[in-house]
Amino acid sequence: MGAIRLVFAVASYLLFFVTFLYLAAFVGNLFVPKTIDAGGVLGPVPAAVVDVFLISLFGLQHSVMARSGFKRKLTQFVHPSIERSVYVLATVGVLWIMFALWQPIPAVVWAAEGTAAVVLWALFAIGWTIVFLSTWMLDHFELFGLRQAWFGFTGKNDHAPKFREPMFYRYVRHPLYFGMLMAFWAIPVMTVGHLLFAGVMSVYVLMAIRWEERDLTHALGEAYTDYRKRVGMIVPGIGKAR
Numbered sequence: 001m002g003a004i005r006l007v008f009a010v011a012s013y014l015l016f017f018v019t020f021l022y023l024a025a026f027v028g029n030l031f032v033p034k035t036i037d038a039g040g041v042l043g044p045v046p047a048a049v050v051d052v053f054l055i056s057l058f059g060l061q062h063s064v065m066a067r068s069g070f071k072r073k074l075t076q077f078v079h080p081s082i083e084r085s086v087y088v089l090a091t092v093g094v095l096w097i098m099f100a101l102w103q104p105i106p107a108v109v110w111a112a113e114g115t116a117a118v119v120l121w122a123l124f125a126i127g128w129t130i131v132f133l134s135t136w137m138l139d140h141f142e143l144f145g146l147r148q149a150w151f152g153f154t155g156k157n158d159h160a161p162k163f164r165e166p167m168f169y170r171y172v173r174h175p176l177y178f179g180m181l182m183a184f185w186a187i188p189v190m191t192v193g194h195l196l197f198a199g200v201m202s203v204y205v206l207m208a209i210r211w212e213e214r215d216l217t218h219a220l221g222e223a224y225t226d227y228r229k230r231v232g233m234i235v236p237g238i239g240k241a242r
């Protein structure tokens with residue numbers, strides 16, 4: 001069974017990796033046929049309703065499944081070593097639903113040209129790079145469930161989550177989310193649909209930070225409480241806890 005679980009974890013990881021690349025292409029209107037600004041059938045108002053619903057579906061899955069109570073329930077049905085991989089696979093599912101059903105609202109809010117467009121593309125690329133690097137700084141294999149499945153397979157004891165403050169994490173508490181926000185907002189041609197996506201996602205990220213920090217404070221105790229007082233939330237120096 002351990003080997004099957006490991007294969008499941010690797011498959012979930014690979015699917016996520018492809019989905020992550022598709023998300024970057026979807027948001028940037030690059031390379032793929034169905035993007036944030038392509039392939040819709042609805043008018044602006046119904047499109048906005050569908051899109052907010054799709055982002056909420058992503059937010060709901062992402063936040064509910066990340067809570068410890070849900071994890072406890074889930075591990076009554078699936079082995080603890082693949083609990084994170086189930087989460088990763090569910091994320092893949094909701095993202096593909098979003099890609100498939102997303103309704104563009106093509107009215108243009110801004111259209112940068114020349115140097116401004118180059119700068120925005122650079123920020124877009126830097127944003128995604130920050131996201132990717134942040135996963136490695138925390139623990140890439142743990143975040144995507146591979147470490148847990150490997151420990152389950154080898155029968156060794158997995159170690160408890162521990163506080164980390166590597167590189168970007170010395171300057172802000174949420175560099176990965178910072179990178180996401182940068183990649184969502186930095187775009188040369190901003191449509192109403194894209195603006196809606198960036199805006200609702202930004203609100204969701206701020207909510208997710210509250211929930212994530214509550215769990216981290218609970219799991220990591222004093223180390224995280226102190227971290228919140230010392231280090232800014234998304235922008236260095238800003239959003240420290242009092």
Ligand SMILES: C[S@@+](CC[C@H](N)C(=O)[O-])C[C@H]1O[C@@H](n2cnc3c(N)ncnc32)[C@H](O)[C@@H]1O
Nearest residue numbers: 134138162163164165169173174175176177178
């Ligand atoms: C998708 S990552 C995002 C991390 C962080 N919010 C960011 O934006 O860089 C979420 C996971 O990172 C873990 N995490 C966040 N900050 C951490 C820290 N300083 N030390 C250890 N784990 C952390 C949380 O437990 C959660 O499972």
